[in-house]
Amino acid sequence: MEITTDIEGGNGDVQYCYGDEAGITIRPDPGAVAQQWFHARVQTDSKSPHRIVIANAGSAPTRTRSRYRACASYDGSRWFRVRTTYDGRELVITHAPRARFVHYAYFAYYSEARRARLQRQVRRVPWAKIERIGESVRGRPIDVLTFGEDDADLHLWLVARQHSGEAMAEWLAEGFVGRLLDDDDETVRAVLSKAAVHVVPCANPDGAAMGHQRANAAGVDPNRAWSDPEDAPEIAAIRAAMDGTGVDLFLDVHGDERDPYCFLAGCEGNPSYSSRIRLLESVFEESLCTTNPDFQDEFGYDRDEPGEGDLRTASNWVGERYDCLSYTLEMPFKDNANAPDDRRGWSPERSAHLGHDVLSAMAEALPMLR
């Protein structure tokens, strides 16, 4: 077998490769922001099982890796889970591939080619447009996809993949955008009659291409840069675009390594948090619980105490600045423990389905937003 991490979104220094085994170590993000993402491509003519040993997986807290299984794909589009063991230090993938090339990654990688394909679909519909609002540290475009009219009464924003290794966020954005492309959908028509919907499918394109878990190319965690985006031009661009439209509802989409559930985190720790926002939260969350079989509101982060909200993060910063319903939406890296899928775990398809259903919850909350 041969192994390389010199691929888009690749991460892993190859330590050895002989027989049916290869060893890699995960490269930490610049600025030591995180160290979890791996993505390698194996080439082999053997049909017998091979082993990929990740020697330094133990740098992440043990609890994040229990019951974790790595993702694999032959074509970069359809992903499945493979046998993975973790002893608190080494992560070992064991797999007998059915094709000559196989990718292994921490989660199903969402590629630049797929992003471009989605943009081509968006360009074909007259109620949508794509605006380049800025550039990343390395000069990659920060694009906003907007559906509906610029002068709409309300502006709904969804930002995904600030943390580039949390690729499920961009799969969710694809499902969300896919629904907005269908004007036969009554919910889409109802939302767009009152609101414009703005989507940033990938807020950290450098990190995505360079194989970072969280950091941008300057070694900054974008989701700690909202109050001071000096070294995060990606966030400065999104903030400026939001100031141009105003924000009446905001969703910041992530993946969580610990909890095997989909859940929302609000801004109850913000200085301006009010009973009005609490009511909006209950409407939105109830709707999403009813609509999407994977969403639940029993498990999630501990609620912030009043005044404890971290205003460096997107959802808190946006909620405070615009006094609007504002959330972090988390999906699991592993699986939904309430509805496990042995073959695929938490998957691109389920992420996209949740993205589709998020629009229904937005529609439910829409009449009450202002």
Ligand SMILES: [Zn+2]
């Ligand atoms: Zn995140």
